[in-house]
Amino acid sequence: MSDSAPRRARVRAPELIGKGGWLNTGGTQYTLADLRGRIVILDFWTFCCVNCLHVLDELRELEEKHRDTVVIVGVHSPKFVHEAEHQAVVDAVERYGVEHPVLDDPELATWKQYAVRAWPTLVVIDPEGYVVAQHAGEGHAHAIERLVEELEAEHEAKGTLRRGDGPYVPPEPEPTTLRFPGKALLLPSGNFLVSDTTRHQLVELAADGETVVRRIGQGGRGLTDGSPDRARFQEPQGLALLPDGTVVVADTVNHALRCFDPATGRTTTLAGTGHQWMQGEATSGPARDVKLSSPWDVAWWNGRVWIAMAGVHQLWAYDPAGGTAQAFSSGGGTVSVTAGTTNEGLVDGPGGEAWFAQPSGLAATPERLWLADSETSALRWVDLDGHVHTAVGTGLFDFGHRDGAAEQALFQHPLGVTALPDGSVAVSDTYNHALRRYDPATGEVTTLATDLREPSDAVLVGEDIVVVESARHRLTRLRLPEEAVRVEAVAHRTQRAATEVAPGRLRLDVVFQAPAGQKLDTRYGPSTRLLVSSTPPELLLDGGGAGTDLSRDLELDPAVPEGVLHVSAMAASCDDDPANEYPACHVHQQDWGVPVLLTEGGAERLPLVLAGMDA
Numbered sequence: 001m002s003d004s005a006p007r008r009a010r011v012r013a014p015e016l017i018g019k020g021g022w023l024n025t026g027g028t029q030y031t032l033a034d035l036r037g038r039i040v041i042l043d044f045w046t047f048c049c050v051n052c053l054h055v056l057d058e059l060r061e062l063e064e065k066h067r068d069t070v071v072i073v074g075v076h077s078p079k080f081v082h083e084a085e086h087q088a089v090v091d092a093v094e095r096y097g098v099e100h101p102v103l104d105d106p107e108l109a110t111w112k113q114y115a116v117r118a119w120p121t122l123v124v125i126d127p128e129g130y131v132v133a134q135h136a137g138e139g140h141a142h143a144i145e146r147l148v149e150e151l152e153a154e155h156e157a158k159g160t161l162r163r164g165d166g167p168y169v170p171p172e173p174e175p176t177t178l179r180f181p182g183k184a185l186l187l188p189s190g191n192f193l194v195s196d197t198t199r200h201q202l203v204e205l206a207a208d209g210e211t212v213v214r215r216i217g218q219g220g221r222g223l224t225d226g227s228p229d230r231a232r233f234q235e236p237q238g239l240a241l242l243p244d245g246t247v248v249v250a251d252t253v254n255h256a257l258r259c260f261d262p263a264t265g266r267t268t269t270l271a272g273t274g275h276q277w278m279q280g281e282a283t284s285g286p287a288r289d290v291k292l293s294s295p296w297d298v299a300w301w302n303g304r305v306w307i308a309m310a311g312v313h314q315l316w317a318y319d320p321a322g323g324t325a326q327a328f329s330s331g332g333g334t335v336s337v338t339a340g341t342t343n344e345g346l347v348d349g350p351g352g353e354a355w356f357a358q359p360s361g362l363a364a365t366p367e368r369l370w371l372a373d374s375e376t377s378a379l380r381w382v383d384l385d386g387h388v389h390t391a392v393g394t395g396l397f398d399f400g401h402r403d404g405a406a407e408q409a410l411f412q413h414p415l416g417v418t419a420l421p422d423g424s425v426a427v428s429d430t431y432n433h434a435l436r437r438y439d440p441a442t443g444e445v446t447t448l449a450t451d452l453r454e455p456s457d458a459v460l461v462g463e464d465i466v467v468v469e470s471a472r473h474r475l476t477r478l479r480l481p482e483e484a485v486r487v488e489a490v491a492h493r494t495q496r497a498a499t500e501v502a503p504g505r506l507r508l509d510v511v512f513q514a515p516a517g518q519k520l521d522t523r524y525g526p527s528t529r530l531l532v533s534s535t536p537p538e539l540l541l542d543g544g545g546a547g548t549d550l551s552r553d554l555e556l557d558p559a560v561p562e563g564v565l566h567v568s569a570m571a572a573s574c575d576d577d578p579a580n581e582y583p584a585c586h587v588h589q590q591d592w593g594v595p596v597l598l599t600e601g602g603a604e605r606l607p608l609v610l611a612g613m614d615a
Contacts, residue, residue, distance in 0.1 A: 010130035011613075013040075013123075014113035016073065020086045020104025023093050026169030030101065032129055037162025039151050040125040041072045041144065044116045046079050047092035048375065048413050048431075050294050050310045050358050051138055051591075052120040054276065056096055057253060058141040062148070063100060068163045069152050074102040077111040079119065080399060080413050081492050082431035091454070091471045094171060095180040095198050096235075097221075101167050108496065117499075117608060118592045124148075127155045127162065135611045137569075137590025139278065143515030143611065150516065176473040177212060178203060182237040183297065183416070183457040184468050184475060185247065187262060192459070192475065193247060194468070195236040202236060202249065202260060209466060209475040216260060216267065223254045223274045231267035233258065238297030238362070240305060248305050248318070250295040257287070257295060257307070257318060271318050271335050276311065278587045279529075279570050284336035287318055292335070297416075299362035301369045302384070306338065308359035308371060314340030315351070315359060315371070315382070339388055344591050345535065345566060346376040346395050354388035356380075357396060361416040361457065363425060370425050372414040379417065379427055379438055391438055392445055395535055396593050397564065400491035401432045401447075409445035410491055411436065416457035418465065420480070426465060428455040434487070435467060435478070447487050449478050498595040500602035503558035507605040508532065508543070510550040510569040512588065513612030518573040521585050531568040539563035539596075550610075556598060567592045569610050 015032055022029050032040070043059065045052035056074075063072055074093075078084040083092075084106035093102050105111060114123055114131075122140060124133040124147055133147055155161035182197040191213055192205045201217035214228060222232030236258075238250035248270065249258040256272030271287035272295075282290050293311030300306075305318040314337055321332030339351030340359075347355035359380075361372030369382040378393020392406045400410035414436075416428030424439040426448060435449040435458060454471035461477070469476045510530060514520055521527040526548035534540040543554035550569060568591045575583040592608055607614045 010126070010132055013125045013129050013131045014110070016042075016075070016103050017109045017113075018075070018103040018105030018107075019109070020076070020089060020106050023090060023102040023104060024098065024169060024171065025101045025167050028167065028169075030167060032125070035071055035073075035167075036129055037127050037160065038071045038166070039066070039069055039127060039148055039155075041070060042114070042123040042125065043072060043074045044077050044111060044114070044119065044121040044123070045074055046077055046083050046119050047089070047096065048080055048083060048358075049119045050296075053096060053253075054138050054294065054311065055120040055122070056098060058138065060099075062141055062145050065145075066148055066152075067166065069161060070148055071166045072100040074098055074100060075110050076102055076104050077108050077116070077119070078106055079496070080431050082412060082433075088454075088471070091180070097198070099168060099170065112497070117594060118590060121609075124151075126151055127160045131613075133611075134609045134613060135588070136592070136609055137588060139586060139588045140611060142586050143518070143588075146516055174473075177210070178473045180470050180473065181456075181468050181475075182235075182470065183239050183250075184459050184466065185239045185241055186459050186461060187241070188245065189262075192466070193239055193260075193262070194475070195239055195249065197235050197237060197252075200233045200235060202233070202239075204262075205475070209477060214265075216265065221253070223251070223256060223269070225258075225268050226266065228265045228267075238295070238299075238308065240298040240300050242300055242305075248298050248300075250298045250307065252294050252296055252310075255292045255294060255311070257292070257298065257305070270333065279342070279589055280572075280587070285334060287333045287335045290335050292316070296358075296360040297362045299364045299369060301364035306362060306364070306369055307335075308362050309340075310358045310360050310374075312340070312342045313344045313356045313358060314342060315356070339382060339386065343531065343533070343566065343568060344375065344396070344593070345533075346373070346378055346390060346393060348380075348388050348390055351382070351386040351388060356388075361414065361428065363417045363419045365419045365423075370417045370419065372417045372427060374413050374415055374430075377411045377413055379411065379414065379425070391440065395564075397595065398491070399431075400489070401429070401434065401487060402489040402491055403436075403445050403447055403487065404489075406438065406443045406445055409438075412492070416455065416468070418458040418460060420460065426458055428458055428467065430454050430456055430470075435465070448481060450487060452476065496595060498562060498597040499606065500599040501556065501596045501606060502600065502602040502604050503556055503598045505604065506554045506556055508552045508554055508565075508567065509605060509607045509614075510567070510610050511607055511612050511614045512550055512569070512571045512610040514571075514573040515586075515611065517576055518586070519576040521572045521574040527572040529568075529570040533566045535564045535566065536560065539565075556596075558598060560598065562595070562597045565592075565594045565596055565606070567594065567608060569608070571610060
C-alpha cells in the first residue's frame with residue numbers, strides 16, 4: 001500500500017458459496033477470483049425484510065455512478081422457509097428490480113463465513129480480495145460511496161483496479177398483463193383496481209378480473225402527479241376506496257400517499273415528501289411536509305386513512321382537512337403516528353406502547369382495524385380505544401402452517417387481511433401460498449385454499465373471494481368454501497443459528513466508526529442511541545432500556561436457557577469541515593434480533609457492527 005493511501009484493516013474475504021447458484025449473470029457461476037480487480041459490495045439481504053428493500057433503493061445511484069469499477073452482489077440469505085425456495089428468490093429479484101448479480105444462499109453458508117448477524121448487512125471487498133468495511137442497517141450509501149472513491153484512487157495508482165462491464169445480465173422480460181401485483185380493490189363500477197407493483201402502475205381490470213380497461217402511470221419509477229399517461233409511481237401497494245369515490249394509494253418506494261380519482265383519471269399527492277423518514281424526524285404535521293417510510297397498505301377507518309407503515313413498524317393515520325373525506329381532492333390534511341414505537345417485535349397494549357414488525361395489510365370493520373403483521377407472522381387488531389391486540393402469532397422467529405386454536409396456530413409472513421361478512425377475516429398467508437381464515441367467535445384458524453402463489457391480498461365479491469396471486473401475476477377467483485381445507489400442520493423456527501453466550505455478565509459492543517471525512521455530531525448533545533430489550537423479558541436482569549453509550553454491560557439470567565436480545569442502535573455523523581457552518585449529516589441505524597443460547601463457556605462479549613470493522 002502506498003504511503004499516501006489510507007491505512008485500514010484488511011481481512012481476506014471468504015469465498016462466495018450458495019447452493020442456489022447465481023442469478024442475473026446469464027447462467028455464469030462466479031467466484032471471488034473472477035471479480036478480482038473490481039470493488040465488490042456484498043449486500044446480505046432477504047426479500048421479506050423492508051430494511052433490505054430500503055438498502056436496494058439506497059444503492060441504485062451508487063451502482064449507476066460506479067458501474068465500471070463496482071460490482072454489487074446480493075447474497076440472498078433467507079429468514080423464512082419459503083425464502084429458501086430458489087424460484088421464490090428468482091421472483092423476488094425481478095419483483096424488486098434488482099439490477100446486479102445475486103447469489104442464492106439458502107443454507108446461509110456465506111452468511112456464516114462472513115459472521116453476519118443482521119439483515120441487511122453490507123460488506124466492502126477491495127480489488128485485491130480483502131474485506132475493508134462492514135455496515136449493518138440503513139443509511140450507509142454515502143459512506144460507502146466515499147470509500148469506493150478512495151479505493152478507486154488507491155488501486156488505480158497501484159495498477160490493481162480493473163475497469164469495464166460487470167457480470168450483470170438482465171433476465172428476459174415476461175409478457176404478462178400484471179407483474180407481481182400487490183393489492184386490489186373493487187370499484188363501485190364492478191371493475192377492479194390493482195396495484196401493478198413491479199411495473200410502477202395501477203391497472204383497472206373489467207369485472208372478469210382479466211381484461212384491461214386502462215393503465216394509470218407511465219410505467220417507470222418516479223413521483224409525478226397528473227393524468228394517467230403522465231403520473232408516475234414507484235412500487236405502489238395498498239389501495240383504499242374513500243367515501244367520496246377516490247382511491248388512496250400507498251406509493252411504497254416513494255414513501256408517499258397518492259390520491260387517484262377514477263372519474264377524472266388524475267393522480268395527486270396527499271402525503272409524504274418523496275424521502276424516507278428517519279429516526280428523530282417529525283412524526284406529525286401537515287401531510288405534504290412530513291416524511292413517511294414504506295407505507296404498505298391503507299384503510300379508511302373512523303374518519304381517517306390508517307397507514308401500515310412497514311418501514312418503521314408503526315401505524316400512522318392521514319386526517320383529511322376539515323375531517324371529511326370530501327376534502328381529499330383539495331389536498332391539505334395532516335399525518336400522525338397512531339400506534340407503535342418503531343421497535344420491531346410483538347407487544348400488545350396501548351397504541352403508544354405497542355410493537356409491530358412490518359405491518360403490511362389492513363382491513364377495517366366498524367369495531368376493529370385488522371392488520372397482517374408480516375415479520376411476526378401475526379394477525380393483530382386495533383380496538384376503538386386505540387389498544388393493540390394479537391389474535392394469532394407469537395413473535396419474530398416462529399412461523400409455519402398450523403390450523404386449530406388461535407394460541408397455537410401459525411402463519412408464514414402474511415401480507416393481506418380481508419374482512420368477511422360473518423365477522424371473521426381471511427388472511428393472505430403469503431409464504432404458505434394459502435388463504436386462511438380466523439374466526440373471533442370460536443378462536444379457530446382454518447385453511448380456505450392452498451396452491452396459491454404468494455397471495456398478497458384478497459377482495460370480497462359477492463359470495464366469491466378474489467385473491468391477488470402475486471407470483472402468478474393474476475387475480476384468482478375462489479368460491480368461499482363452507483368447509484375449510486385440511487392441511488398437515490408444520491411449525492418452523494428461523495434457521496439462523498443462536499449465538500452461544502455465557503450466563504451472567506455479557507458485554508454488548510455496537511461498533512461504529514464514523515466514515516472518512518465525518519465525525520459524530522455532538523453539537524446538540526449525544527449523537528448515538530442504544531435501546532436493549534429481550535424476549536422473554538426475564539432473560540435480561542440488568543442492562544435493558546435506552547441510553548446514549550453504544551457499549552453496555554448486560555446481565556443475563558442463568559435460569560432462562562434461551563431467548564432473543566433486541567438491540568436498536570442509531571448514530572448520526574456529519575461532514576467534518578470547519579469552514580462549513582451547515583455540514584451535511586447522515587443517520588445510520590439498525591435493529592438486531594439476536595437469538596442467544598446461554599451456555600457455560602459461551603462468549604462474554606457480543607459485538608454488533610453498525611459501521612466499520614470490529615477490532
